[in-house]
Amino acid sequence: MSERTPMIEMRNVSKHFGSVIALSDISMKVCSGEVMCLLGDNGAGKSTLIKTLSGVHSPSHGEMYLDGKAVHFKSPAYALDAGIATVFQDLAMIPLMSITRNFFMGREPTVGWGPLKRIDWKYADRIAKQEMAKIGIDVRDPSQPVGTLSGGERQCVAIARAVYFGAKVLILDEPTSALGVKQASVVLRYIAKARADGLAVIFITHNVHHAFPVADAFTLLARGGSLGTFRKEDITREEVLNMMAGGAELESLDAELAEFQRSDQQKKSQVV
Amino acid sequence: MKSNESTQPSSAVAEQQDERLQKVSFWKKALSRPELGALAGTVLVLAFFIVAASGTGMFTPAGIVNFLEVAAQLGIIATAAALLMIGGEFDLSIGSMIGLAGILISIPAVQYGWPLWAAILLAFACAGLVGWINGNLVNKTGLPSFIVTLGFLFILRGLAIGISRLLTGRTQIGGVHEHIPGDWFASLFSGEVATGLFAWMASQGWIATNFADNPVVTGIPVSIVWWLALTAIATWVLLCTPYGNWIFASGGDKNAARNSGVPVQRVKISLFMFTAFSATIFACLQVMDTGSADTIRGLLKELEAIIAVVIGGALLTGGYGSAIGAALGALIFGMVQMGIFYTGVNTDWFQVFLGMMLLVAVLFNNYMRKKAMEAK
Numbered sequence: 001m002s003e004r005t006p007m008i009e010m011r012n013v014s015k016h017f018g019s020v021i022a023l024s025d026i027s028m029k030v031c032s033g034e035v036m037c038l039l040g041d042n043g044a045g046k047s048t049l050i051k052t053l054s055g056v057h058s059p060s061h062g063e064m065y066l067d068g069k070a071v072h073f074k075s076p077a078y079a080l081d082a083g084i085a086t087v088f089q090d091l092a093m094i095p096l097m098s099i100t101r102n103f104f105m106g107r108e109p110t111v112g113w114g115p116l117k118r119i120d121w122k123y124a125d126r127i128a129k130q131e132m133a134k135i136g137i138d139v140r141d142p143s144q145p146v147g148t149l150s151g152g153e154r155q156c157v158a159i160a161r162a163v164y165f166g167a168k169v170l171i172l173d174e175p176t177s178a179l180g181v182k183q184a185s186v187v188l189r190y191i192a193k194a195r196a197d198g199l200a201v202i203f204i205t206h207n208v209h210h211a212f213p214v215a216d217a218f219t220l221l222a223r224g225g226s227l228g229t230f231r232k233e234d235i236t237r238e239e240v241l242n243m244m245a246g247g248a249e250l251e252s253l254d255a256e257l258a259e260f261q262r263s264d265q266q267k268k269s270q271v272v
Numbered sequence: 273m274k275s276n277e278s279t280q281p282s283s284a285v286a287e288q289q290d291e292r293l294q295k296v297s298f299w300k301k302a303l304s305r306p307e308l309g310a311l312a313g314t315v316l317v318l319a320f321f322i323v324a325a326s327g328t329g330m331f332t333p334a335g336i337v338n339f340l341e342v343a344a345q346l347g348i349i350a351t352a353a354a355l356l357m358i359g360g361e362f363d364l365s366i367g368s369m370i371g372l373a374g375i376l377i378s379i380p381a382v383q384y385g386w387p388l389w390a391a392i393l394l395a396f397a398c399a400g401l402v403g404w405i406n407g408n409l410v411n412k413t414g415l416p417s418f419i420v421t422l423g424f425l426f427i428l429r430g431l432a433i434g435i436s437r438l439l440t441g442r443t444q445i446g447g448v449h450e451h452i453p454g455d456w457f458a459s460l461f462s463g464e465v466a467t468g469l470f471a472w473m474a475s476q477g478w479i480a481t482n483f484a485d486n487p488v489v490t491g492i493p494v495s496i497v498w499w500l501a502l503t504a505i506a507t508w509v510l511l512c513t514p515y516g517n518w519i520f521a522s523g524g525d526k527n528a529a530r531n532s533g534v535p536v537q538r539v540k541i542s543l544f545m546f547t548a549f550s551a552t553i554f555a556c557l558q559v560m561d562t563g564s565a566d567t568i569r570g571l572l573k574e575l576e577a578i579i580a581v582v583i584g585g586a587l588l589t590g591g592y593g594s595a596i597g598a599a600l601g602a603l604i605f606g607m608v609q610m611g612i613f614y615t616g617v618n619t620d621w622f623q624v625f626l627g628m629m630l631l632v633a634v635l636f637n638n639y640m641r642k643k644a645m646e647a648k
Contacts, residue, residue, distance in 0.1 A: 054531070056530075056531055075530060075533075075535075076530060076531045076532070076533050077530075077533035077534070077535060080532075080533040081533075086531070088531055090527075090528070091528075092525075092527070092528040092529075092531040092532050093528060094520070094521055094524035094525050094528055094529070094591060095524070096520075096524055096587075096591050096592050097517075097520055097521065097524055097591070101517055101520065101521075104517070105517060105518075105521050105528075105529065105532040105533075105534060106518070106521070106529070106532040106533030106534040107532075107533060108514035108517055110513075110514060117513065118508075118512040118513055119512055119513060119514060119516075119517065121512075
């Protein structure tokens with residue numbers, strides 16, 4: 001697999017915010033038709049990494065390559081133009097704007113020519129409704145403000161938008177955090193489908209049951225640095241879980257829970 | 273309302289309709305439009321003066337043209353201020369830009385013999401530069417536009433006074449009128465349109481004529497045409513074009529907009545340039561109309577424009593509003609200003625009324641926005 005040109009590759013990327021080193025010397029590659037799952041504690045740099053890939057931040061050092069060509073994104077618009085679509089953790093939705101306006105924000109379909117060029121609202125409404133239906137949300141009225149939707153529905157709009165516009169790389173920052181079981185499984189199926197379609201997918205989640213079935217590889221981040229990339233065949237679900245949570249903490253949590261259980265039983269026996 | 277347990281029979285038609293979609297009445301739909309409050313206000317103010325100013329001449333053709341002209345002048349800058357406010361920013365330098373633009377038009381024309389069109393183009397170029405600087409300062413520093421443009425409120429006013437005193441020794445420049453005839457560009461900002469129509473209507477006896485058999489109202493002042501045209505274009509841009517979507521997005525949440533690929537900085541710079549241009553259009557109309565420029569012209573106009581925009585239903589925080597609303601806000605402004613004059617009430621009370629209108633409008637808008645955000 002390593003002979004193929006990666007769809008997206010980071011080489012020695014660092015990102016500094018003033019004196020804070022948010023990312024240091026990260027190298028990572030994702031080939032087309034591959035799902036990379038980013039693991040790490042809060043503050044490990046996962047979101048910064050994603051924002052660097054999607055053009056929100058430009059790296060302080062290092063290079064990024066898309067399909068073998070060096071790229072430098074001045075803003076997310078350039079990344080989108082290059083075929084990298086992102087679902088941000090804050091969803092990048094504007095509550096007072098309609099679903100359709102949000103869906104096509106920055107990517108409006110137009111008809112007409114010259115000064116009469118205008119948004120094709122009929123087409124836009126239809127696509128928005130249709131893409132939302134695919135993810136399992138039956139939109140009542142695509143002109144209703146996004147602010148009237150529930151958190152999960154908003155997340156679905158953001159995912160449907162990214163899937164619709166992502167041509168080469170799809171990046172998802174905790175896409176399943178606010179979703180019900182049904183929608184979460186639809187998102188996972190989307191990821192599998194994007195992989196089958198030859199997209200490179202980068203995926204952050206804290207849920208091992210979501211991560212393990214779809215991921216081909218796991219990259220573990222800690223304190224801004226990479227602790228390495230593991231292929232799925234070389235790792236077990238328990239090891240992934242340990243990496244996600246930090247194994248030591250999990251063991252002490254187990255001990256604490258056992259302690260709770262014991263004291264509960266003691267109380268019960270006293271009452272009886 | 274997630275589900276509407278309707279009892280209607282499930283015919284083929286009912287199946288096509290989403291069962292969770294209530295039949296939304298026309299009124300409920302209208303309630304979610306930002307300009308509704310301004311429309312209600314306009315009707316109210318109109319009704320009030322039709323009663324209170326009956327028989328005073330306010331609603332004769334001459335009277336109507338009078339208050340429409342006041343509304344039009346304000347409406348021109350209010351349209352631009354509305355787009356900017358929807359885009360999430362303020363421009364407090366509009367009024368000073370009016371004063372400076374007037375000076376930039378009249379000094380080259382009167383003092384140095386420039387053709388008027390060249391002087392007007394100079395004013396537009398300077399306005400563009402001011403807007404560009406405003407926009408870039410706001411973008412680059414991240415300071416609130418309130419502060420940046422407050423600075424320019426004083427800078428531009430001071431420049432207007434300083435330049436005119438330096439070059440002419442005065443702060444008022446007259447004698448522009450004699451330069452207008454034959455200047456195609458200046459004629460865009462002066463005179464009236466549809467004069468033939470009005471002459472014909474007078475000949476039919478539909479509108480009043482004076483002693484010389486000329487109609488009292490000879491045509492529609494060109495400022496009203498500018499106002500209506502700018503409002504129409506701004507409405508088209510907001511509702512139908514990608515750029516309009518970018519304006520809403522930039523004002524709604526600039527990070528979300530940028531992350532979705534909207535060129536937020538370019539949108540904001542262009543909006544600041546548009547407000548400066550609109551101030552220059554205002555100045556052109558005023559200079560061509562009065563034949564003179566004065567460094568104190570346009571005083572407090574920036575605040576009047578903001579009042580009109582807010583009465584028109586725009587949110588001060590951006591992301592919501594309409595150009596039609598701003599036009600209605602300007603219309604209310606014009607009707608009240610002239611209406612108070614016609615009804616013979618001491619005009620000192622105008623500002624009291626204006627301030628109260630603003631408060632009522634903001635309270636109403638707040639309430640309406642909450643309503644709009646509730647699930648329909």
